[in-house]
Amino acid sequence: MPASPFARVTVLGLGVLGSQIALQVAAHGPEVTAYDIDEAALEAGRGRLAAFSTAAAAQVADPEAYRSAPGRIRLSSDLADAVHEADLVIEAVPERLELKREVWARVGAAAPATTVFATNSSSLLPSAIADATGRPDRFLALHFANHVWINNTAEVMGTQETGPAVADRVQTFAEAIGMIAIRLHKEQPGYVLNSLLIPFLGAAAELLVKGVADPETIDLTWRKATGAPAGPFQIYDVVGLRTAYAIASADPRSAVWAAYLKEHYLDQGKLGVESGEGFYRY
Ligand code: NAD
Secondary structure, eight states: OOOOSOSEEEEEOOSHHHHHHHHHHHTTSSEEEEEOSSHHHHHHHHHHHHHHHHHHHTTSSOHHHHHHGGGGEEEESOHHHHHTTOSEEEEOOOSOHHHHHHHHHHHHHHSOTTOEEEEOOSSSOGGGTGGGGTOGGGEEEEEEOSSTTTSOEEEEEEOTTSOHHHHHHHHHHHHHTTOEEEEOSSOOTTTTHHHHHHHHHHHHHHHHHTTSOOHHHHHHHHHHHHOOSSOHHHHHHHHOHHHHHHHHHTSGGGHHHHHHHHHHTGGGTOOBGGGTBSSSBO
16 A cells, blocks of 8 residues: 555545545544534544444454544534644535535635645546635545445546646555545546436436335346345445435436435435445344
8 A cells, every 4th residue: 555645634524525535544644634514513523433443344344443533533513723734635525516616715724835635536527516616626536336445446536727746645545544546537527436427316206106026026126136245225225325416416417306206215214224225224
């Protein structure tokens, strides 16, 4: 594993992915600060760090690094304080373009000029955010997959403005924190992973809302016929139904699916694995 080119890393948003990213980085050496909007959000983030630390420790070869990682993560609800010494900022705030642009404008004003910026956005192009950062040459996407410690791909995707040396450093960083870096040669909505996954999950949603088959049957078909370990609704539960809803409601073609998810799942507090129930009970 190469040494990390960034000694101090700040993660923005301690949700499902941000807490996993913070944990993964802290387990590999760099100093980590994690930011969320207020004390209540940080408290929820603490809970996620503890839960993911236990989950990761049960699945990796060096459990101690993950067990002790939460204790090495500094938490802050003051954005300027969180980024003022960062070498790298990784953003994992909710998947809404205007929110991300607003957060990046604030980070751009508060972070040192040399700090490199990365977004973990799943479905937004970094070029739609780049100018808001004030430093498009130092901005790119670094996209992790859920259960970062085991599903350890990190897609590195710059815009036309990203400096190649910046992308190289972020690739080395990804390798230094135990990831398999996937370098994209150009911008692609959904990167490699979601270019495959989102149409697949969308097709499953369509089968469900059209009443063709239930989630268990659809998942069983996929697992048995392809040898895949999980079906689409098992994947939905792991991704989290809030993220699924955010993606569905951003696309008018999936309005029926968005309404279905809201009525039958979100409004009932069923958010997937994280809440103990989604399409399945955990
Ligand atoms: P989430 O809703 O679980 O977490 C979002 C976090 O951001 C929450 O803790 C929230 O309090 C915080 N937040 C809200 N407003 C904020 C602000 N202004 N500044 C800082 N933090 C703020 O969402 P998530 O699933 O972790 O997704 C976060 C990002 O990661 C999204 O861009 C998503 O596309 C991407 N992503 C998600 C997955 C996944 O499987 N869930 C996978 C890869 C990438």
